[in-house]
Structure formats: C-alpha cells, structure tokens
Amino acid sequence: MDIYVQLALSGLFVGGIYALISVGLTLVFGVLRVVNFAHGEYLTLAMFLTFFLFHQLGLDPFVASLIVVPILFVLGLITERLLIRRTLEAPHVVQVFVTFALSLFLQNLFLVLFTSDFRTVRTDYATAAFEIGPFYISWLRLIAFAASIALTVALALFLKHSYMGAAIRATAQDRRSARLVGIDVDRIYALTFAIGCALVGAAAVLLAPLYPVNPYTGADLILVAFVAVVLGGMGSIAGATLAGLLIGVIESFSSYFLGGEMKQFVYFIVFMAILSLRPVGFFGRKGAEVMDVT
Amino acid sequence: MSDRIAVDPPGPAATRVPRYFWPVAIFLALAALPALITDPFVLNMIMMSMLSAAAALAWNLSGGYAGQLSLGHAAFYGIGAYASTLLLLRAGISPLFGMLVGAGISALSAIVLGMITLRLKGSFFVMSTLAFGAVVHIGAMNFRDLTGGASGLAIPLNPSVVNLTFANKAVYVFIALGLVAAYYVATRLIAGSKLGYSLVAFRENHDAARALGIRTLPIRIGIFALSAGMTSIVGSLHAQYFLYIDPDSVMSLGLSLNFALMAIVGGLGTAYGPIIGAAVVTCVSLVMQIYLGNQVSGLTQLAYSAIVIVVLLSLPTGLGPGLRDALGRRFGWRP
Amino acid sequence: MATLTTDGLTKSFGGLRAVQDVSFVARPGRILSIIGPNGAGKTTVFNLLTGFIAPDTGSVRLGDMNLAKLSPEDRCRAGLARTFQVVQPFRGLSVLDNVVMGAMLRTSSIAEAREAAASVLDELGMSRLKDMRAGSLPIGDRKRLEMAKVLATRPSVLLLDEVMGGLIPIEVQRMISFIHGLRDRGLAVVVIEHHMSAVMRLSDEVLVLQNGQPIAHGSPQEIGRDPKVLSAYLGPNFQVDGGH
Numbered sequence: 001m002d003i004y005v006q007l008a009l010s011g012l013f014v015g016g017i018y019a020l021i022s023v024g025l026t027l028v029f030g031v032l033r034v035v036n037f038a039h040g041e042y043l044t045l046a047m048f049l050t051f052f053l054f055h056q057l058g059l060d061p062f063v064a065s066l067i068v069v070p071i072l073f074v075l076g077l078i079t080e081r082l083l084i085r086r087t088l089e090a091p092h093v094v095q096v097f098v099t100f101a102l103s104l105f106l107q108n109l110f111l112v113l114f115t116s117d118f119r120t121v122r123t124d125y126a127t128a129a130f131e132i133g134p135f136y137i138s139w140l141r142l143i144a145f146a147a148s149i150a151l152t153v154a155l156a157l158f159l160k161h162s163y164m165g166a167a168i169r170a171t172a173q174d175r176r177s178a179r180l181v182g183i184d185v186d187r188i189y190a191l192t193f194a195i196g197c198a199l200v201g202a203a204a205v206l207l208a209p210l211y212p213v214n215p216y217t218g219a220d221l222i223l224v225a226f227v228a229v230v231l232g233g234m235g236s237i238a239g240a241t242l243a244g245l246l247i248g249v250i251e252s253f254s255s256y257f258l259g260g261e262m263k264q265f266v267y268f269i270v271f272m273a274i275l276s277l278r279p280v281g282f283f284g285r286k287g288a289e290v291m292d293v294t
Numbered sequence: 295m296s297d298r299i300a301v302d303p304p305g306p307a308a309t310r311v312p313r314y315f316w317p318v319a320i321f322l323a324l325a326a327l328p329a330l331i332t333d334p335f336v337l338n339m340i341m342m343s344m345l346s347a348a349a350a351l352a353w354n355l356s357g358g359y360a361g362q363l364s365l366g367h368a369a370f371y372g373i374g375a376y377a378s379t380l381l382l383l384r385a386g387i388s389p390l391f392g393m394l395v396g397a398g399i400s401a402l403s404a405i406v407l408g409m410i411t412l413r414l415k416g417s418f419f420v421m422s423t424l425a426f427g428a429v430v431h432i433g434a435m436n437f438r439d440l441t442g443g444a445s446g447l448a449i450p451l452n453p454s455v456v457n458l459t460f461a462n463k464a465v466y467v468f469i470a471l472g473l474v475a476a477y478y479v480a481t482r483l484i485a486g487s488k489l490g491y492s493l494v495a496f497r498e499n500h501d502a503a504r505a506l507g508i509r510t511l512p513i514r515i516g517i518f519a520l521s522a523g524m525t526s527i528v529g530s531l532h533a534q535y536f537l538y539i540d541p542d543s544v545m546s547l548g549l550s551l552n553f554a555l556m557a558i559v560g561g562l563g564t565a566y567g568p569i570i571g572a573a574v575v576t577c578v579s580l581v582m583q584i585y586l587g588n589q590v591s592g593l594t595q596l597a598y599s600a601i602v603i604v605v606l607l608s609l610p611t612g613l614g615p616g617l618r619d620a621l622g623r624r625f626g627w628r629p
Numbered sequence: 630m631a632t633l634t635t636d637g638l639t640k641s642f643g644g645l646r647a648v649q650d651v652s653f654v655a656r657p658g659r660i661l662s663i664i665g666p667n668g669a670g671k672t673t674v675f676n677l678l679t680g681f682i683a684p685d686t687g688s689v690r691l692g693d694m695n696l697a698k699l700s701p702e703d704r705c706r707a708g709l710a711r712t713f714q715v716v717q718p719f720r721g722l723s724v725l726d727n728v729v730m731g732a733m734l735r736t737s738s739i740a741e742a743r744e745a746a747a748s749v750l751d752e753l754g755m756s757r758l759k760d761m762r763a764g765s766l767p768i769g770d771r772k773r774l775e776m777a778k779v780l781a782t783r784p785s786v787l788l789l790d791e792v793m794g795g796l797i798p799i800e801v802q803r804m805i806s807f808i809h810g811l812r813d814r815g816l817a818v819v820v821i822e823h824h825m826s827a828v829m830r831l832s833d834e835v836l837v838l839q840n841g842q843p844i845a846h847g848s849p850q851e852i853g854r855d856p857k858v859l860s861a862y863l864g865p866n867f868q869v870d871g872g873h
C-alpha cells in the first residue's frame with residue numbers, strides 16, 4: 001500500500017513540472033492557434049542558461065530564475081516577431097514546419113555550442129529530504145511541485161482578473177471580435193507567446209537541479225507535454241495542469257511496474273486512446289480538433 | 295486549405311517535345327552516374343539521396359496531395375526494414391518477398407492509424423503521427439528478443455539477387471534509381487487521376503469537396519496506406535544497402551522530418567518536388583561537408599534547418615515550382 | 630428530375646431558434662425563392678437540406694428517398710447540390726480544375742470531366758477565365774465559379790445561396806436568364822436572394838422567413854402585396870420594383 005502512495009507522490013511532483021511546461025504550450029495554442037513544436041527547445045535553452053549561471057557565476061538556480069525567466073520572455077517576444085507572426089496567416093504546412101525546423105535549428109545550435117554531453121546542476125541541497133511516516137519526500141521535488149502549481153495558479157488569476165488577461169481570453173475566444181473591440185491582437189499574440197516561453201523558463205529552472213541537460217532534453221520532455229495538452233483539451237489551462245499531473249503519476253507507476261523505457265510506451269498508448277475516443281480531451285472546446293468526415 | 299500550395303499544372307503540357315522526354319532524359323543521365331562515379335563517398339551520398347527521394351515521393355502522395363502532414367512515416371520505413379530483415383534472418387525468406395510483406399504490414403497499420411487519426415484536424419493529426427512514430431520506435435528498442443533492441447540487426451554479406459545483396463554498391467544505386475522512377479511515374483498517374491484530383495480537392499477545401507459529392511475519408515485512408523507501403527519498401531532497400539539496421543537509423547523522428555522536409559523544400563504536391571528536394575539537400579550537405587568538414591556534426595543540420603525556415607517563409611510552394619516557372623518562361627517547358 | 634420536399638425543419642443553436650418549422654416543396658421546372666432579413670435562417674435551411682448541419686426535427690426527402698441519414702457528399706451524389714453564400718473555391722487551382730472537381734461526379738475519366746467542365750464554363754460565359762487561379766478572381770466571377778462547380782455535378786435540385794451578390798445589373802440580368810434556362814431544362818431551383826427586383830423577376834414562388842419562421846408563402850405578386858412582409862421585412866417605405 002505504502003508503495004502506491006509513494007509512487008503517486010513522486011509522480012505528482014514530476015507531474016507539476018510537466019503541467020508547467022504544458023500550460024505554456026496550451027496557452028499559445030489557445031490564443032495563436034499554433035502548436036509550437038519548438039517549445040521543448042526553449043526548455044533546453046533555459047536549462048543550459050541555468051546551468052551556466054550556476055557554474056560560471058555560482059548562482060543558485062532559484063536566484064538564477066530572476067535572470068532566466070525574463071530572458072526567455074524576451075526571446076519569446078523576438079521569436080514571435082521574427083517567425084511565428086509570419087506563419088499565422090500562412091498555410092498549415094508552413095506553421096507546422098517552421099516551428100519544427102526551429103526546433104531542429106536550436107537543437108543543433110546547442111549541439112554545436114555545448115556538444116551532446118549531459119550537464120548537471122549539482123546543488124548541496126539536491127538530496128535533502130524528510131520523512132512523513134513511511135514516506136520519503138525530497139525537498140527539492142516538493143518545492144518544484146509547489147512552485148509549479150503556484151505559477152499555474154498565478155497565471156490563471158492573471159488571465160481571469162487583469163485587463164491584459166481579459167484581452168488574451170477575448171483573443172482566444174474570437175480574434176476578429178477582439179480586434180473589433182479595439183484589442184491590439186498582434187500585441188496579444190506577442191505577449192502570449194512570450195508568457196509561454198517564460199513559463200517554460202520557470203519550468204527549466206525547477207528542473208535543472210533534478211534532471212541533467214543536453215541538447216535533446218527538451219525534445220524528450222516535450223512529447224509528454226503534447227500528450228498532456230491533448231489530454232487536457234487543447235487550449236485549456238486547467239486541463240493541461242490536471243493532465244500534466246496525471247501523466248506524472250501514470251509515468252511513475254508504469255516505470256515502477258514496467259521499467260523505465262516502457263513508461264513512454266504507456267503514455268503514448270494513452271495518447272492514441274484519447275485521440276480516438278475523446279479527441280477534445282478533458283476540457284477542450286468541441287470542434288477545434290475533429291472534422292466532419294464520412 | 296491554402297492558396298499557396300502548388301499543384302501540377304493541369305492539362306497537356308505546352309511543349310514541343312514529347313511529355314515524358316525530359317523526365318526520361320534526366321533518368322537516363324542519372325543512370326549513367328553509378329558507372330561514372332567510383333568515389334565511394336560520393337556514391338554513398340547519391341544512394342542516400344535516392345533513398346530519401348523515394349521516401350519523400352511516397353510521403354508526398356499523402357502529405358503533399360492530400361495535405362496529411364505525417365511525422366510518423368519513419369515508422370513505416372522501419373517496419374519495412376525490420377520486416378524484410380527479420381524474415382531473411384529468421385526464416386531465410388528473400389528480401390524481395392520480405393519487402394512486400396513489410397509493405398503489407400505498413401499499409402495495414404496505416405489503415406488502422408488512419409481510421410483513428412485522419413478525422414483529426416491539422417495539428418492534432420501531426421501530433422498523433424508523432425506519437426505513433428514514437429511508439430513504434432520505443433517498441434523496436436524494447437522488444438529486444440525480436441528486434442535486437444538498440445544494438446540492431448546485421449545482415450550477413452551473401453551476395454545474390456535472391457538475397458538482394460550485392461558486393462558492388464553501384465548495383466543498389468541502380469535499384470534505388472529504378473524505385474525513384476517508378477514512384478515518380480506512380481505519382482504522375484495518381485495526380486492526373488480522379489483519385490489525385492479528389493485528394494487535392496480535400497486539401498484545398500474540405501467543405502467544397504463534400505458539397506461536390508467527393509467522399510474523402512476512404513480515399514484519404516487509402517492514399518495514407520499506399521504512401522506507408524511505398525515508404526516501407528524504401529526501408530527494406532535501406533536495410534539491404536547498409537546490411538545493418540537499428541531503431542535510430544530506420545525509424546527516428548529525424549527521418550520522418552526529413553522525408554517531409556524534402557518534399558516541402560522541393561515543392562509539395564508536385565511529382566518532381568521531392569526529387570528536387572532530395573537533390574538540393576544532398577548537394578547542400580555535400581558542400582557543407584567539404585567546407586565545414588565532418589567534425590562538427592550539428593553544423594550541417596543547423597544550416598539545413600535555417601534553409602528550411604527561409605524557404606518556407608519566402609517560397610512556401612517550394613523550390614521546384616519556382617524553378618519550373620523560370621524554366622517555363624525561358625524554354626516553354628512545363629515538366 | 631426529382632422533387633425536394635421538406636417538412637417541419639427546425640434547428641436551434643444553443644438558445645437561438647435559427648430555423649423553426651420550415652416546410653416547402655421544390656418541384657422540377659420551378660424556381661422557389663427564400664427571402665428574409667439577414668440572420669433569418671435562410672443559409673441554415675440550406676445547411677439542413679444538404680446535411681452540413683443535422684436538424685433537431687423535420688425531414689428532407691428527394692423524390693421518394695429520405696435523406697436523413699445521408700452525408701452532404703451522398704446528398705450531392707443523389708442530385709441535391711448547393712452553392713455557398715461565402716464562396717468556397719479551391720483557391721490554389723485553376724478555374725477549370727475547380728469545375729472539374731464537380732464534373733468528376735458523373736465520370737471517372739479526367740479527360741471527360743475536363744470536357745464537361747469546359748462546356749459548363751462556356752455556358753456561364755467564363756471560358757476565357759479557365760486558366761486563372763480561382764483565388765485571384767474578383768468576387769462576381771467567384772460567385773459564378775461557385776455556380777459552375779455545382780452545375781458540373783449535374784444536379785436535379787439546385788440550391789443557390791445569394792449567387793447574385795456582387796454582380797453588376799447587366800450580370801444580374803444574365804444570371805436571371807441563365808437560371809430561367811436551368812428551370813426550363815427541368816431542374817428544381819431554390820434561390821436565396823437579397824436582390825428584391827431580381828427575386829420578383831426570377832421566382833415562381835416565394836417563401837419569406839423572419840427569425841427562423843416562415844411568415845408568408847406565395848407568388849411574387851402576392852408576396853409583393855403582403856403587408857406583413859412589407860412591414861416585417863421590407864420596411865414601411867419599400868416599393869416593389871417591377872424590374873427593368
């Protein structure tokens with residue numbers, strides 16, 4: 001019995017970070033209607049940044065976040081302006097493959113700059129843990145989880161209660177009407193994309209002390225995020241959060257019972273099952289994903 | 295779907311030479327290559343480019359004409375490679391037959407996958423094919439008893455036609471060239487048929503197609519399966535050429551991406567586009583290797599992805615249609 | 630040639646009753662016009678008839694055949710074809726190829742489909758446009774292309790949704806003659822039109838919708854005189870234009 005609780009707990013903790021990665025992805029999809037296939041590379045980038053700030057300047061990852069997150073935000077603005085904006089009205093093939101090529105570009109850029117070696121942020125407190133009854137809880141994981149959830153809640157509050165948040169939601173609902181009521185939709189796109197990147201930056205800071213990074217780290221993790229985003233319903237932040245947590249738990253159980261490599265197998269099967277049974281996911285808007293076919 | 299995707303020009307070509315003159319001439323010229331070129335590095339490059347061209351042609355049938363942007367086609371390539379190889383290693387069955395079995399398995403998987411995922415719109419379909427590719431890749435890695443896992447499978451060198459194994463690598467280039475020619479002709483035939491038109495109708499405007507009585511789902515599943523089967527055959531040939539396969543070399547996401555990008559760079563939804571794409575990509579990587587050397591493996595890919603982004607944003611119909619228009623203006627030739 | 634019969638067609642979108650209890654018969658060799666203010670539910674009626682939207686209640690029959698279970702593509706195959714108010718060209722294709730897509734329904738040979746398409750374009754006076762890209766046509770020509778595509782499927786019942794929008798008067802006159810020609814060939818034609826004088830000249834019968842409900846049904850003359858129609862739809866200052 002205890003083992004199940006322990007597995008669920010560690011799954012939840014990792015799931016919190018998955019949720020944070022997925023939330024950025026789903027937000028960008030919800031507003032811009034673009035799937036950013038390079039989302040994972042921004043994660044990699046931010047993890048490398050965290051690593052170098054830690055190693056060169058001795059900055060603790062949590063302090064580094066004050067630098068990494070703003071940098072990612074700005075990079076998001078730049079990417080949106082230079083690339084994403086040009087694809088919004090373009091054929092679907094351009095949308096998909098521009099972000100895919102961007103992902104390839106960044107991966108290889110990291111490869112050229114940093115080689116494929118794994119790098120680890122080794123903090124003194126990495127192994128600090130405490131016990132509650134029979135359960136063993138890592139401080140770092142608990143904090144990463146708490147921070148992820150806090151950020152997601154903060155984002156939800158921002159979207160719900162701020163003027164900008166309302167403008168973002170209006171744009172997600174219907175971009176043409178948003179434009180008619182005087183919302184600067186182009187600015188909303190840029191802001192949203194930048195927020196998505198900032199969120200993944202925050203996730204990277206939390207991940208860095210837990211996971212080693214190499215040029216492919218983001219590409220591996222982003223597949224989980226896709227699953228979470230679809231499972232939660234494309235564009236739904238609550239959905240992505242729940243799904244991220246759920247996938248963390250599924251992964252934790254399947255890697256315990258089936259072995260580490262099979263865990264991916266399991267959640268891809270889950271993914272295909274959702275797509276065939278309920279492609280709108282938990283909270284997705286109907287009509288966005290399935291066409292009428294006969 | 296879009297007003298920027300090229301379509302083969304309709305109707306009888308405005309030419310003074312017979313319709314197939316240029317494709318046949320180019321084909322014959324290429325056929326002379328393996329005889330003339332002896333440098334193994336270049337010959338290998340040509341072979342790689344032929345394999346890519348054939349796979350890109352296969353991808354293009356579904357991805358280009360029907361707009362079904364699959365990023366899981368490497369799974370079919372891998373199924374082909376593993377099917378023919380395992381049948382040869384385990385049962386001594388000729389790869390000539392094994393590649394057909396592989397094609398059949400791939401086509402069947404595509405039908406099942408298509409029935410689930412071809413109802414999904416744009417990005418959802420792309421993601422579901424990504425997941426499919428990943429599942430097959432992970433499967434090949436983990437079912438070690440069958441596939442040998444990450445250490446792969448080696449095919450012993452027993453040269454014979456039945457074994458589809460040849461000591462002289464140039465023979466493979468001839469075979470691959472034949473495959474490219476066959477796929478090119480198949481594409482032309484499909485593009486000019488009711489099937490091809492119906493797929494394009496779906497791609498360009500789904501509702502309009504339905505309103506004209508075009509039943510799209512069966513033909514979309516059909517072309518997806520055909521495309522999968524054709525990709526699978528290329529995979530079998532890949533295995534026979536290298537005499538070694540592992541999951542990363544025959545079913546990686548990078549491979550899927552490559553098939554798609556060659557077709558896109560060359561000209562999506564045209565018969566010659568994937569060939570041009572493969573040729574251009576091969577030349578670019580040749581040049582890169584000469585100038586940048588082999589040591590920095592990421593640089594070629596780096597330059598390649600940058601080129602792809604520039605092409606997509608500036609010439610979304612691909613290089614082929616641009617070239618074609620130029621040739622058409624200059625010589626009145628519309629391939 | 631077949632008769633299209635619809636009975637008690639009703640559809641709500643959320644709280645909005647878009648179409649309520651609409652019934653009519655479209656007979657071969659007759660032109661029925663559906664008119665009504667913007668948002669009256671006219672286009673929705675076409676969507677219900679052609680199966681793009683499923684009705685809450687009500688039936689659609691073509692001849693003796695109940696269409697309820699048929700998809701839009703199968704309804705077109707059965708001979709019930711429609712144009713879209715917001716035109717739906719295959720933008721990247723030539724005008725001829727757009728029409729070929731329709732003509733393919735009646736032949737499996739592309740060569741034959743091209744001939745059939747060319748002759749439809751000829752009938753509509755669009756031959757000189759055949760190599761233009763559909764996406765680059767001006768709106769009037771797009772409307773005619775919309776019509777050409779559909780005609781190439783050789784329908785027995787033709788539903789035309791505001792095909793005269795954007796046409797200049799002389800083109801309107803030509804379009805009216807053309808539709809009369811289709812009627813004389815025995816097609817059943819249902820027309821949604823805003824252009825009142827055109828409706829008066831065109832129709833054998835007029836059905837008026839308001840807020841999804843039929844408020845009048847009769848000959849153009851009756852409709853032109855009906856005070857309910859005049860005040861509800863046409864406005865108090867409206868006068869029927871006899872049409873020149």
Ligand SMILES: Nc1ncnc2c1ncn2[C@@H]1O[C@H](COP(=O)(O)OP(=O)(O)O)[C@@H](O)[C@H]1O
Pocket residue numbers: 642645647665666667668669670671672673674
């Ligand atoms: N698919 C739909 N979903 C929700 N509302 C719709 C849909 N189609 C039409 N409507 C609404 O139904 C009403 C009737 O629309 P429509 O049939 O297009 O009117 P008309 O063609 O007479 O101008 C309008 O209020 C419109 O907004």
Ligand SMILES: [Mg+2]
Pocket residue numbers: 671672673714
């Ligand atoms: Mg309307």
